[in-house]
Amino acid sequence: MGTMSLLFSLTTLIYLVASILYIVAMVTKKQSASRIGRWVLLVGVIFHATCFGVRHSTVGGTPVTSLHESLAFFAWCLILLFLLLDLRFRLSVMGAFAAPLAFLLMVASVLSPNVVVQLNPVLQSWLFPVHITFAFLGNAAFALSFGAGVMYLIQNRMLKSKSFTGIYQVLPSLDVLDKVNYTCLSVGFPLMTLGIISGAFWANTAWGTYWSWDPKETWALLTWILYAALLHGRLTIGWRGRKAAIFSIVAFMFLLFTYLGVNLLLDGYHTFEAFALL
Amino acid sequence: MNIVIVGLSHKTAPVEIREKVAFPPTEMEAPLQQLLALPSISEALIVSTCNRVELYVISRQSSAAVVEMRQFLAAFHGLDIEKLQEHLYDLEGTAAIQHVLRVASSLDSMVIGEPQILGQIKTAYGYACEYKTAGLILNRFLRKAFSVAKRVRNETAIASNAVSVSFAAVELARKIFDSLDNKTVLLIGAGEMCELAAKHFVNNGVSKVLVTNRTFSRAEKLAEEFDGTAVNFDNFQEQLHRVDIVLSSTGAPDYVLNAKKLKEICKDRRYKPMFLIDIAVPRDIDPAAGKLDCIYLYDVDDLQGVVQANLKERGKEAAKAELIIKDEVAQFQSWLATLEVKPTIVALRQQFEQVRRAEIERTLSSLSGLSDKERKAVESMSCAIINKILHHPTHVLKQATNGDDGSLYLDAVRTLFALPDPVEQDSDIE
Known part of the structure; x- marks a missing residue:
């Protein structure tokens, strides 16, 4: 569980950093900040996927059965989709919405009981x-x-x-x-x-x-x-x-x-x- | 060595005075040479724009330089010095450095953030280089000013928003359409401001211009200017569904476009947004149309509001810029101080060394019968005394360059020990 909760916290932190970068990019209109934000989110989504994989093998099944897991999965899907859409469309302004929302979902996930439902x-x-x-x-x-x-x-x-x-x-x-x-x-x-x-x-x-x-x-x-x-x-x-x-x-x-x-x-x-x- | 400024600007002098004091750009050699020839001035540069005339010089005696520069300005332009004096300001040292950095960064401009001033100072510097009136300090200083101006531009948003009404219209349109490519503009009537705005729109990507006017020939003439199409005034409304941006400024006493018509047009356009600017007084477009979802209608006052808001925004950015400048002033100040510290310390040591040699020679020649070893001992003792005495003052001088009162110590040391003026030793530096 140790590795997993560390990965989880790290992912949450990465989403927070990306949120700040995207908001800074929006306020200062500096494209460089949102470019960095994109890379940070990519790292976050990979960390999150690893975290998800570890939990999958620990639990022995798809770990989206409790509120805790579901909120985190939502956050992951949100960032993944945002990154995919951002590749194709001009969407980087939405980073200032997606990244903070993902961060909040992660926080909400931490606050809800971390139970494993078989x-x-x-x-x-x-x-x-x-x-x-x-x-x-x-x-x-x-x-x-x-x-x-x-x-x-x-x-x-x-x-x-x-x-x-x-x-x-x-x-x-x-x-x-x-x-x-x-x-x-x-x-x-x-x-x-x-x-x-x-x-x-x-x-x-x-x-x-x-x-x-x-x-x-x-x-x-x-x-x-x-x-x-x-x-x-x-x-x-x-x-x-x-x-x-x-x-x-x-x-x-x-x-x-x-x-x-x-x-x-x-x-x-x-x-x-x-x-x-x- | 001090940077000294005498000058006037839009803040201190009306245009009647400014135009009399301006230096024509084609004849800069004579004034620059005359300025450099003044007794207390060692480097000189003249900035002359329609909003300011300023003389930047390097001098050892600031107050004398100020008097000479004032006299020069009055004499050169054949003006009465008493009358001119009340419009002139003079600055030296830190204040002068700060002033030039602020001017170059467009913080002292009539419209804060306007980009021309930097180019004007670059031109002025070009003349000073061409006629060899700028030396070591001005060279370094002006290059500093250019880099600070660049830094201010990059690190603050001081010049990012429109501050003219016609450009404000373009900026506003961009917040609705994002890109103006492939958009169509319709000009109703022929106001000067509309024309100017239309020019901005075309420069920013608008591809099609329609012009309508009660007098068709005027519409044709204006259309030609924009490579556009003239439309008959009686049926211009039939074209409206193709138009994204309307600029209206007719002299009509009633509305040229009413809300009901615009509502129909919205429907024809499948509710694509439409941006309308009504510059006419009395107004051309029914203000009630602005309530429609797809209609974005603005009048002159609104655009004025954009300009005001942008100016306010620039004011905020200017505060950030001032911090950058404060930082850079300190940096340049300390460079300027080190410029004088080294020669002062060298001169101080040289003087002590001279005294020591003279005294040693005198003493040793009167003392016969000393062995070589004893002679050497006496000599090294005299060296040690000097080193010990000078150790602390040298340290203090080097440290003092970091503070504001650095030049105070330098002046004191030079006066106390009657050191020669380090100007002649300029070649030793760097």
Whole structure:
């Protein structure tokens, strides 16, 4: 456990350093800081993966069964996805959102009880890691889309109210934020879809039924429909800007409830306790 | 050795005075040579811009130099010294070093952070080099000023934001569209400010310019200037769906564009954002349109607001720059001090050595019957006395160069021991 908790703390620290670098890059508009931040995050994501691997072999299964593990996995997916998208699109401004969020997720993970939940044998399947990977990468993409949406609304507000100081100077242009919002949406939607489909297949192998209107399933479907509507609105009706930003923020609230609220507040297959008890 | 400045700037003199004192750039040789010929001045440089005229010199007697420089300025331009005097300032030592570094870094400019001043000082230095009026200290000093200006530019955001209304429009547009490439601008009417703004837009990537005017020939003329297209005023609204940026400045008494029309256009544009600047008074574009989601509408006052905000931002950056300058002033000061310490110490030792030799010779010649060994002992004793006496003062002099009062000690030592002026020993340095 010693190596693992050391790796875990180190990863958290690296995410903090990257957060500072990205924020400095945004405030001072120095590209060099965000370039360094990218390398730091790459190191962090590798450390985190190692940490994940060690835990995998210690626990003897995919270690995403407790809140502690799940939050950390979310952080890892977030950074991984951010780095991948950053390679392809102009996304480095989102580092100032992704890195601090990953850091906070790691802190939240440390604060939640570090327990090892042995997965019920019924649930043991190769579909489990596939399901959670798609689901969390989708979550990560939507988190980034949410971040861009919030930044858009703030910047839009500054422009409309004609206050040209402070955060106005720091935030990027509306065009960039809207594009990032759309890019993340268009990446997140297929990931989430695959997450739901793989979950259904997994449910079938475990319980012989693809869909059983478990609260998680219901909420996930609702969230999926919201994102589908947003994507549709963007592609066909020409939704963009403020409207799309607000929509992506609301949809993310639903997603957050699907992710955390359902597990923590409602009963069903997906509560962390249920993984073991069922 | 001291850096001494006499001059005037936009802060102390109105333009009527400044234009009388300015030196034409084509005839710098005569004033530079005359300045260098003044008795208390050993190096000279003249900075002359539309906002300032300053003489930078190196002198051993600062107060005498100041008087001579004032007289020179008045005499050269045939002005009454009494009248000129009230606009002149003079600085020496640390204050002078700081002043030049601030001027070069554009902290003393009318518009803080404007980039021209550095080039103007470089030109002035070029003349001083050409006519050989800059020597060791000015050379080093000006190179220092250039590197400090560069440092200020790199380490602070002092020059990063627009401080003219027409450029502020471009900057604002960039916060909406990010890149202006492939955007289309429409000019309504022909105000000077609109034209200027349009120029900035074209220089920053805008590819297509449409011009409309009640008088079609004027629209055609302006369109030609931008390689654009003239549009008939009666149906320019039909073109609006293709336009991303509107610059309007007609003399029309009513709105040229109303909110209802703009709402329709938004829909035609699939809600792509549109950036409108209304410079006309009374206004051309219904302000209510600004409430529409995809319309970003600004008037002259708003742009003025951007400029004010940017100036404020520059003010903050200037505070950072002052810290950099403080640091650099101290560095240069200590270099300047070491410049004099070495020759002073050398002169001091030489003088002591002379006394010692003279006294030893006198004593030894009157003492006969000393063995070689005894003679040597006496000699080395005299050396030891000198070394011991000079050990502490030398140490203090070397240390003093790090502090502000370094030159005080040097002057004291030179006066107390009647040391020769180290000017003639300049060649020993470096």
